[in-house]
Amino acid sequence: MAGKFKLSKKMKKWILPAAVIFVVAAGVGGYFLWRQANTAQAAGASGNTLNTAQVRTGDLTLSASGSGTLVAGQQADLAFPVAGKVASVDVTVGEKVTQGQQLAALADTSALTAAVAAADLNVKLAQQTLDDLTINAPVTLAQAKVAVVDAQEALTTAQNSIKKTGMARCDTDTTEAYKDRYDFLKSSENEIVDNWDGKDADYYLNRVVPAKDETVKALANYVYCQGYFESEIVTSESDLTGAEVTLKQAEADLAALQANAGIDPIELAKAQTALAEAKVAYEQAEENLAGATLTAPFDGIVLSVAGEAGDTAGTGAFISIIDLSHPRVEFSVDESDMDKAVVGNAANVVFDALPDDIFTGKVVQVTPQLISSGGYQVLQGVVQLELADAADADKLIDGLNASVEIIAADAKNAVLLPLDALRDLGGGEYGVFVVGFGGALKLQTVTIGIQDDYYVQILSGLEGGETVSTGLVETK
Secondary structure (H helix, E strand, O other): OOOOOOOOOOOOOOOOOOOOOOOOOOOOHHHHHHHHHHHHHHHOOOEEEEEEEEEEEEEEEEEEEEEEEEOOEEEEEEOHHHHHHEEEEEEEOOOOEOOOEEEEEEEOOHHHHHHHHHHHHHHHHHHHHHHHHHOOOOHHHHHHHHHHHHHHHHHHHHHHOOOOOOOOOOOOOHHHHHHHHHHHHHHHHHHHHHOOOOOHHHHHHHHHHHHHHHHHHHHHHHHHHHHHHHHHHHHHHHHHHHHHHHHHHHHHHHHHHHHOOOHHHHHHHHHHHHHHHHHHHHHHHHHHOOOOOOEEOEEEEEEOOOOOOOOOOOEEEEEEEEOOOEEEEEEEEEEEEEEOOHHHHEEEEEEEEEEEEEEOOOOOOOOEEEEEOEEEEEEEEEEOOOOOOOHHHOOOOOOOEEEEEEEEEEEEEEEEEHHHOEEEOOOOEEEEEEEEEHHOEEEEEEEEEOOOOOOEEEEHHHHHHEEEEEEOOOOO
């Protein structure tokens, strides 16, 4: 699996032959060359030899390898809106279909047709209710004005009818007349009672009891005329409060109607909502009626058929179709390669069943979460394949296993240097010892590009065919 860009950790000692002529560069490069030259002179007597390699021209690719499974670009599971007897099934599994093509149909659609008619009527009724608000707006506004006048009159009546503690019910003359009447009857009652011997029952029943009754009635009239009962006071106050609230509401209703051309905004909102809901129900009813005939929503291949003509179908999936003209591959790569699995990166896909065909595509989705698989942490994503023609689509079936290579970066016809020949000079600079005439070494600074585990791209400083030193090999 290709590695991420990083310098080799296997920095070898350099030992140069004693006869080498050195070209010393200034600064860090000059010191590095001087040190290597001394090392070479000390090692020359030991019989060590210099390893070399050629700079070549070729292609370099940084990629991540993983596995994947082909899935359809889209899938539709088609079902009838209601259960019923199947009139016809017009396709078979594996058959190619085009968008809009009839696939199957129910025999009896009378209930669905009736539902459309009922829904259409509900739309018309809801529309009429909405229209009536506009038509009746002048009448509604006039009624609101009358309601305000009635509320004002009711408030005036309630205000005039208010009763309070200490307020007399009758005028003074009437109250005093009731008082005098009570006093007279009470005096007469006392006289009659005084004349009773306490034994004569007829006297008691015919004189005492009537006298007492008259006195009680007279007292009740006197008390009644003196003021109002608590219940009457509470009721009058409640009536006044109710009249005030009614007037405020009537005035608010009138103001709302005047501001909306005589249409109650709340009733308008209700009517509009009812009409919208009725239209949705109508559209659903029409869709259900249309759904009694299953048609292909896109070009594709029939994946499954759940019955045949004459069968009773439920409301579950009856026919499924898939689109393999826009296939996708769901892939997994090791977490160490997550830097390469980036949306937009190119990908090469080879299916196990089609080893001679290379399909290309692009990463269109990467799941932002690692998944545990087989004891490893993997990153999952989706590659959208780019088919050259319909013939490629004909080769594919849902569920094919594949090897997936995601291309993070590549360089075509690039100058490539063996990684062992590259030296880190520090400060972001790199150098290479170029082998010249007679084995002489020259430190050449270079600009590098992408790198894998073996080669690094040279952007400037070297050309293909040059010989460079990669280190020493002991010969003793």
